[in-house]
Amino acid sequence: MIMIDNLTYGYSKQQTLLENITLKLEPGSVYGLLGKNGVGKSTLLHLMAGLLNPNKGEANWKGNNVFDRKVETLSQIYMVPEEFELPNLSGAKFLDQYAPFYPCFDFDNFMANLEGFDLQMPKNLKKQSMGEKKKFLISFAIATRCAVILMDEPTNGLDIPAKSAFRKMVASSVTEKSLFVISTHQVRDLEQVIDHVLILDSKKVIFNHSIFTIQDQLSVWKQDGDFKGDSFYQTKTMGSSFNLIPKITSTSESDTIDFEFLFNAVMANPTVINNHLKTPSTHGNTME
Amino acid sequence: MEIQWNRLSALAKIRLNQRFRSSSVWILGFLLICTIILFGALLDFGSKNNPQKILTTFHNFFLIAIVMAGVAKWASHSFMELRSPKQIYSGFMLPASNLEKWFFEVVYSLPIWTGISVVVYLIYAQGINYLLSEIVGFEFEGYKIANLTQELRAGNFGFLKNLLLIQSICLLGSTFFKKRVMVKTLLISTLIYGMGLILISIIMESLYGEVSFLYFTEAIGYILKNNNLRMNSFPIFAFMITGILFPAVLYYWAFVRVKKMHL
Numbered sequence: 001m002i003m004i005d006n007l008t009y010g011y012s013k014q015q016t017l018l019e020n021i022t023l024k025l026e027p028g029s030v031y032g033l034l035g036k037n038g039v040g041k042s043t044l045l046h047l048m049a050g051l052l053n054p055n056k057g058e059a060n061w062k063g064n065n066v067f068d069r070k071v072e073t074l075s076q077i078y079m080v081p082e083e084f085e086l087p088n089l090s091g092a093k094f095l096d097q098y099a100p101f102y103p104c105f106d107f108d109n110f111m112a113n114l115e116g117f118d119l120q121m122p123k124n125l126k127k128q129s130m131g132e133k134k135k136f137l138i139s140f141a142i143a144t145r146c147a148v149i150l151m152d153e154p155t156n157g158l159d160i161p162a163k164s165a166f167r168k169m170v171a172s173s174v175t176e177k178s179l180f181v182i183s184t185h186q187v188r189d190l191e192q193v194i195d196h197v198l199i200l201d202s203k204k205v206i207f208n209h210s211i212f213t214i215q216d217q218l219s220v221w222k223q224d225g226d227f228k229g230d231s232f233y234q235t236k237t238m239g240s241s242f243n244l245i246p247k248i249t250s251t252s253e254s255d256t257i258d259f260e261f262l263f264n265a266v267m268a269n270p271t272v273i274n275n276h277l278k279t280p281s282t283h284g285n286t287m288e
Numbered sequence: 289m290e291i292q293w294n295r296l297s298a299l300a301k302i303r304l305n306q307r308f309r310s311s312s313v314w315i316l317g318f319l320l321i322c323t324i325i326l327f328g329a330l331l332d333f334g335s336k337n338n339p340q341k342i343l344t345t346f347h348n349f350f351l352i353a354i355v356m357a358g359v360a361k362w363a364s365h366s367f368m369e370l371r372s373p374k375q376i377y378s379g380f381m382l383p384a385s386n387l388e389k390w391f392f393e394v395v396y397s398l399p400i401w402t403g404i405s406v407v408v409y410l411i412y413a414q415g416i417n418y419l420l421s422e423i424v425g426f427e428f429e430g431y432k433i434a435n436l437t438q439e440l441r442a443g444n445f446g447f448l449k450n451l452l453l454i455q456s457i458c459l460l461g462s463t464f465f466k467k468r469v470m471v472k473t474l475l476i477s478t479l480i481y482g483m484g485l486i487l488i489s490i491i492m493e494s495l496y497g498e499v500s501f502l503y504f505t506e507a508i509g510y511i512l513k514n515n516n517l518r519m520n521s522f523p524i525f526a527f528m529i530t531g532i533l534f535p536a537v538l539y540y541w542a543f544v545r546v547k548k549m550h551l
Contacts, residue, residue, distance in 0.1 A: 071388075
């Protein structure tokens with residue numbers, strides 16, 4: 001479990017990017033970290049990996065402050081950043097050099113991941129395309145079997161079959177002890193994998209709910225023409241209105257909530273939606 | 289204690305792989321310059337002076353130069369990944385603890401680098417001697433490790449002291465600057481050192497009138513000796529201050545900086 005306690009960070013002393021963030025990230029989950037550009041998603045991931053020093057507060061894993069960078073913490077946290085450079089090495093040498101730092105590294109799983117991405121073991125990592133580098137690193141990250149795997153925009157640069165392979169890999173790698181935190185703008189790529197949504201905005205986490213809670217208490221109502229009832233958020237497309245409303249039992253409801261729609265709804269009306277999700281489920285309401 | 293030797297050997301593998309090419313290019317370039325200077329000197333002065341003497345002086349000077357310059361260069365290259373976040377996987381930024389990072393850079397840029405330089409230079413020296421003896425038909429005395437150990441013999445701490453000082457200064461500099469670390473670090477440390485000397489001279493002059501700095505340093509040794517502080521010779525005292533105490537402060541400062549830096 002990662003505990004973030006009252007964490008504040010800013011790249012300059014005058015301007016903070018994240019303020020007083022308190023979070024508890026449970027193992028056995030895949031957290032989707034969403035937010036507009038520049039709100040601090042990557043920064044938060046770097047802070048969780050112990051790669052940045054918070055101005056205030058701390059991030060703990062198993063009671064250790066990750067920024068202390070203790071060996072037992074480092075061997076259980078792996079991060080795939082959005083932009084990176086790989087060394088001038090063959091894939092096999094990279095494994096030989098970096099796998100020993102991760103005691104649970106699973107070579108068979110790594111090879112299976114590469115196969116899943118339809119990628120051969122690279123002869124020179126530096127000469128690979130960005131997408132291939134990312135496939136290699138994602139395969140490595142998952143094979144580390146670390147308790148905490150942080151990924152920043154992992155599907156950026158991946159081709160369509162690779163995105164599907166990535167979803168399968170993540171879904172099959174989540175155990176009751178592992179925790180994935182995936183920051184992304186490509187929400188549709190990860191809709192089927194994420195089971196918890198975190199939304200960052202205005203220096204804070206403005207939304208933190210499980211998919212179960214969201215689907216249990218919210219639904220999308222599609223109606224031709226204008227919607228007359230109360231909705232948390234409404235958008236109109238081609239003569240139809242889509243409305244985020246409290247969960248009701250009706251055939252017109254959509255079972256799954258589009259993440260993009262949910263994100264826009266939360267950005268437009270975070271307080272009301274959060275308040276609704278905190279209240280007990282109100283199943284049984286009906287809408288005609 | 290965070291240092292685990294099996295992890296350190298894995299880190300060493302990463303760092304040696306990362307620096308193998310640049311280290312090789314650097315050493316070969318340095319030796320090429322050495323060769324050009326040596327042959328230039330022999331051609332210019334060879335007929336008037338004893339070539340054996342020129343060769344011995346050359347070897348002594350360049351071995352020290354390659355070690356010193358190498359220590360300064362690699363200490364300045366420490367913590368590269370911390371300065372360029374994209375290099376996160378090129379070095380050992382991700383898997384290494386702060387202490388491991390710091391410890392490995394200290395070890396790599398001094399004992400390991402000195403070892404590599406000495407071995408490479410001894411091979412080079414034998415090669416040069418052989419080449420010259422083939423050209424001029426004169427048997428040169430082989431360059432021996434004894435020449436180096438002579439430099440480090442008991443009582444003569446100068447070489448080691450300077451190595452520690454240069455390494456600690458450059459190590460610290462590498463936590464401050466992103467580009468041209470060695471040049472900036474040496475320039476600033478020279479400036480600070482110069483200013484320090486001027487300040488001490490001014491203080492000394494105001495206290496004792498016209499007393500030179502050299503007198504001042506000797507005076508400290510005399511005072512310590514006469515106060516039975518177990519500093520029975522000034523060279524040891526000077527070594528303690530500039531060779532151990534001062535670098536120790538800089539090493540620690542560098543470690544604190546590494547702990548706080550990160551990306």
